[in-house]
Amino acid sequence: MSLRIYGLLDCNNFFASCERLFRPDLVNKPVVVLSNNDGVVIARSPEAKQLGIAMGEAYFKIKRLAESGKITVFSSNFSFYGDISSRIMQMLYRWVPSVEIYSIDEAFLDFSNLGLDSETIIPIQHEIITIIKKWTGIPVSLGLGPTMTLAKVANDIAKKGDGICNLIDKEYRNEILSRIEINQVWGVGRRLAPKMVKLGIHTAHDLAMIDPHWMRREFGILQEQLIRELNGEHCIDLNNMPSPRKSIQVSRSFHETIDDFQTLAEAVATFAAKACEQARSDGTVASGIYVHLNTSRYKETYLSEGKAQGFNRATAHSPTVIQTALELLRSLFRQGTPYKKATVILLNLKDNTVIKSQGILFNMDNKTPEEHYQEERLMESVDHINQTMGKGKLFFGSQGMKQYWRGASEHQSPKYTTHWNELPVVMAK
DNA sequence: TCTGGGGTCCTAGGACCC
DNA sequence: TCTGGGGTCCTAGGACCC
Numbered sequence: 001m002s003l004r005i006y007g008l009l010d011c012n013n014f015f016a017s018c019e020r021l022f023r024p025d026l027v028n029k030p031v032v033v034l035s036n037n038d039g040v041v042i043a044r045s046p047e048a049k050q051l052g053i054a055m056g057e058a059y060f061k062i063k064r065l066a067e068s069g070k071i072t073v074f075s076s077n078f079s080f081y082g083d084i085s086s087r088i089m090q091m092l093y094r095w096v097p098s099v100e101i102y103s104i105d106e107a108f109l110d111f112s113n114l115g116l117d118s119e120t121i122i123p124i125q126h127e128i129i130t131i132i133k134k135w136t137g138i139p140v141s142l143g144l145g146p147t148m149t150l151a152k153v154a155n156d157i158a159k160k161g162d163g164i165c166n167l168i169d170k171e172y173r174n175e176i177l178s179r180i181e182i183n184q185v186w187g188v189g190r191r192l193a194p195k196m197v198k199l200g201i202h203t204a205h206d207l208a209m210i211d212p213h214w215m216r217r218e219f220g221i222l223q224e225q226l227i228r229e230l231n232g233e234h235c236i237d238l239n240n241m242p243s244p245r246k247s248i249q250v251s252r253s254f255h256e257t258i259d260d261f262q263t264l265a266e267a268v269a270t271f272a273a274k275a276c277e278q279a280r281s282d283g284t285v286a287s288g289i290y291v292h293l294n295t296s297r298y299k300e301t302y303l304s305e306g307k308a309q310g311f312n313r314a315t316a317h318s319p320t321v322i323q324t325a326l327e328l329l330r331s332l333f334r335q336g337t338p339y340k341k342a343t344v345i346l347l348n349l350k351d352n353t354v355i356k357s358q359g360i361l362f363n364m365d366n367k368t369p370e371e372h373y374q375e376e377r378l379m380e381s382v383d384h385i386n387q388t389m390g391k392g393k394l395f396f397g398s399q400g401m402k403q404y405w406r407g408a409s410e411h412q413s414p415k416y417t418t419h420w421n422e423l424p425v426v427m428a429k
Numbered sequence: 430t431c432t433g434g435g436g437t438c439c440t441a442g443g444a445c446c447c
Numbered sequence: 448t449c450t451g452g453g454g455t456c457c458t459a460g461g462a463c464c465c
Contacts, residue, residue: 034433035432035433035434036433036434037433039431039432039433040431040432040433042433042434056432056433057432058430058431058432059431059432060430060431060432061430061431063430076433078434103436220439220440221439221440222438222439245436245437246436246437247435247436247437248435248436249434249435249436250434250435251433251434251435252433252434253432253433253434296431296432297432298431298432341433343434345435
């Protein structure tokens with residue numbers, strides 16, 4: 001009889017840790033990574049946290065620190081982080097057959113049915129964090145528990161200590177859970193936390209003591225599962241099948257507001273093209289598209305509206321999707337409005353092999369099979385050229401040449417590991 | 430001054446049907 | 448005037464995650 005054991009592996013201060021990989025001069029120094037357009041702080045090294053720099057803090061507030069050299073700031077460099085992430089994720093299969101990548105810097109590991117118990121897994125736990133640090137340079141922490149929720153709690157504790165924590169046995173569980181504030185619990189966000197506190201639920205342990213049936217009535221099924229999971233009862237499963245995405249969203253806030261149609265149209269066309277590219281690489285097609293515009297959330301005249309449109313036949317054909325996106329944009333656009341952000345979402349994505357037969361069968365868009373075939377070949381060629389010649393080499397006219405909507409990323413590090421031209425140079429004497 | 434981007438799931442309520 | 452009880456499907460909105 002084998003124990004259920006889940007692990008949650010988390011890369012510590014991931015983006016900041018990545019930035020230090022090729023900058024040994026920054027080890028033990030405060031490092032901060034900024035969001036798109038250098039707007040706010042999205043990652044901090046421990047030293048930067050110690051300086052009191054908060055997550056989400058506006059860059060202008062800490063600009064002085066950066067200019068005086070007290071901290072080093074980077075614009076986000078997602079292609080670099082993504083590459084480091086996939087290297088780490090690939091390594092995990094050395095130790096465990098079942099890995100679910102949860103985010104760019106986190107993965108759940110399923111150690112169940114491997115004949116391990118809470119004792120025999122300890123050396124493996126140590127080995128994982130040691131080897132990953134040694135081979136990739138990224139510090140990670142690994143928490144273990146009998147459910148995914150408890151593994152998550154364990155990881156929280158691990159991060160604050162020496163990188164490991166084990167909640168598989170019941171022994172210390174109550175003590176650990178009473179140290180976790182309710183708003184730190186996975187699944188309790190900024191809305192639920194105050195409600196729970198009002199009910200006298202202050203810690204994860206308090207929550208674990210609540211009657212799950214009552215919780216279901218008052219808060220819903222997710223919160224019921226949460227209680228059961230905190231008590232070691234397995235409810236949430238690792239999706240072994242990588243579930244295909246149901247939507248693909250591309251959005252950007254603009255550095256400066258945009259009020260002319262042409263500039264906005266270029267941005268929307270670019271987002272649509274990017275979303276299609278992702279869908280094609282997933283092998284999916286969209287049933288519809290949604291375009292959304294908004295002005296600044298922080299102004300009194302906040303405007304936020306969007307519109308959806310279905311396709312006659314599910315598709316990932318960029319010209320078709322761009323055309324629909326621009327039609328939607330035209331009907332949404334209001335003259336003289338200072339738009340701050342645009343979003344394009346491909347809706348209800350489906351596996352393209354299923355759709356292919358349906359569309360042709362019903363001839364829903366008045367195109368011949370030959371035309372569909374040609375559309376697909378065209379997209380394949382575009383993708384191929386962009387993959388081999390570099391991202392964005394080939395694009396559609398409606399995306400525009402100037403792309404004024406693109407803002408600044410003034411402090412971006414080189415794409416060390418994904419661009420030949422930006423490889424780090426090593427000098428040897 | 431400025432204030433990210435990309436997802437998932439659940440629930441409530443309306444439309445519609447028998 | 449009064450007008451059941453149940454089911455399904457869809458959508459919008461809310462909540463969560465990193």
